[in-house]
Amino acid sequence: MKALVIDDDDGIIQSVSLCLGLIWPDSDINWCHLGNEGISMVRETSPELVVLDLGLPDISGYDALKSIRSFSKVPVIVLTVRSDEDDVVRAFKLGADDYITKPFRKFEFLARIQSALSKFYPRAEDTGSIKTKYGNLQFDSTLKQLIYNGKTISLTSTESNTLRILLDRQGKIVSYKEIEQELWGHNVPNSVKVIRVYVNRLREKLELNPKNPRLIITEPGIGYSIHPTGPRS
Template sequence: MKALIVDDDDGIIQLVSLCLILIWPDVKITWTHLGGEGADLVRSVSPDLVVLDLGLPDMSGFDVLKRIRAFSKVPLIVLTVRNDEVDVVRAFELGADDYVTKPFRQFEFLARVRSAVARFVPGQSKGEEVRAAFGDFRFDSSFRKLEYRNKTIDLTSTESVTLRCLLENAGKVVTHKAIAQQIWGHPVPDAVKIIRVYIRHLREKIEADPNNPTLIVTKAGEGYLFTRTV
């Protein structure tokens, strides 16, 4: 197990390191105070987990996240003092797997780390894997593989979990709470808004017209329904 911590606070680096050692005694930890170097280390070290601060001395953590997601799907948790809704949603839009605010509770942080890493590894999601096939639609959750209209569509780990949850209950309304439980396994601030971001990304990948979806339908105040209208 390899972890990368990108934070300009040595105390946080030490605390996060101690937390990770609790669950992975043999974890190899690399750290840096600089965002640019952090992005470069993701490429050279190939960590299994990245913990990223947003307030870095050389560049915005959002820009670091964007750079990392341009070439890597590594599980990435934002760890920051910022708790504004705008920052939370933006981080998830750019591809963060979770968002934790400082000061943080150590065991909750570890639960989130486990959840993010488990979602990234094919075949590690909770429950039975889902294989769906109808019309031109083929999905295998064990490998996060989606084929639709004669093309293979790339899904992030969280998008795959979200789609899996909808397909398990195709034809039924899946509540925001149920989707959040599948994605994170714990309460997340502004979960409804964050799930909306993931649903929009899925629609952009599988709907003929994302603004007028026919596959993933919104049920106002409740959640979403997968219709199988292909």
């Protein structure tokens, strides 16, 4: 495991390093205190995991996350003291894979790290991957990309998993709770709003008119359904 911790608190860096060492004794853990330095390290060292604080001395953790997402799909776990709804939703909207508040519980932290990594680095024997074709939509969840109407579209890890969940139940209604449990495996604060963020991002990439979707259909008060060959009448 090659990880990068971006945090200005040496105590947190040490705690995260010790936690990761429990599961991956031979892990290579780098760290830095500054957001700009962290961005450069992600670009130069290609870590398999980034743990990111939002309160950095030089730039906002949000800006660091946005910059990382502009060139990398690496799983990013936000670890912060901020617990307000707006902070959580904003982080997920910018591409965070999970959001954990300080102080954190060691085993919950590790479980959530493993959950994020398992979705980004699926094992060959895992049965949760999808590589299939629905009309004009060809989707490969392992590569995290799809071809739709002849256009290749790159997806983030969570966008890919959200699409996989819907396609796995195509034509059926998938509840917010089902999506939450499949995405994270645990309760996430304001999960409905976060899921809406991901679905809206998918619509921006897939729908001809995202405000009048024909592929991913909202089921009011319940969740979503997907209809690759067109919505039901």
